Amino acid sequence: MVPIAYYLILAAILFSTGVAAFLIKRNIITIFMSIELMLNAVNLTFVAFAHMWHLVQGQIFVFFVMVVAAAEAAVGLAIIIAIFRTRQTLNVDQINLLKN
């Protein structure tokens, strides 16, 4: 017997940690990982609400989010490899070709 609100607050903690990591981290791979953390936090709210309504539609939504996250990880990591080939760095402060 755990209130659903506790699960949602856990998801809020994970999501805001992901936001903080996204803003603070300078390594592009770590930034990408914090996006995955935020996706996981949202998945937890979906599962908690699906449990609350006794329906599986929320769980199916999580399944689709997982599929999209897998596709996004494959493409994103390919882009990171391409950036590293051309710029020889993973620091987002040095990837500023559009700025100058």
Place this chain on the structure above:
Amino acid sequence: MQLALFLIFGGLAVAGAINLLLQKHPINSALSLVVVMMSLAVLYWSLGAEFLAAAQVIVYSGAIMVLFVFVIMLLNSGEEENTHGSRAAYIAGFPGAAAIFCLLSFVFLSESKALGVANLGGQLSQATNNIVEISSVLFTKLLLPFEVTSVLILVAILGAVVLARKEQ
């Protein structure tokens, strides 16, 4: 039982997330993210989503994080260094994240009564089994979105191959 599971694995997930934030080396962050995902799988299981718990372990911890670790090793990524951009990010990042957390938890706590409580295992309204219910909905009502995801995966594979290919 469920409260103990929630406290142990919820605490583990929060500790992993904070560790991701604090570690300097990307490989340490990746490994702490694996801890977060494994403890979220246990929480999914305790909420009655057995299929998602298995998929979380297989897809997230097994496939996506291994891909991350491979890329970190392939690019030989070292510790990140502090720059002037990171100081500005500290000033904006922590208050922004704290504000998001306060807003979300205020909404959740003020609606706490209406949200109700979670029981271990969960009970679906008409189904006997979580996986039976998921597959019957996924392959009848949501067949078209399911097929579209296969096209999405195909496009992602082609895109990854084209982007990561060596320039001639």
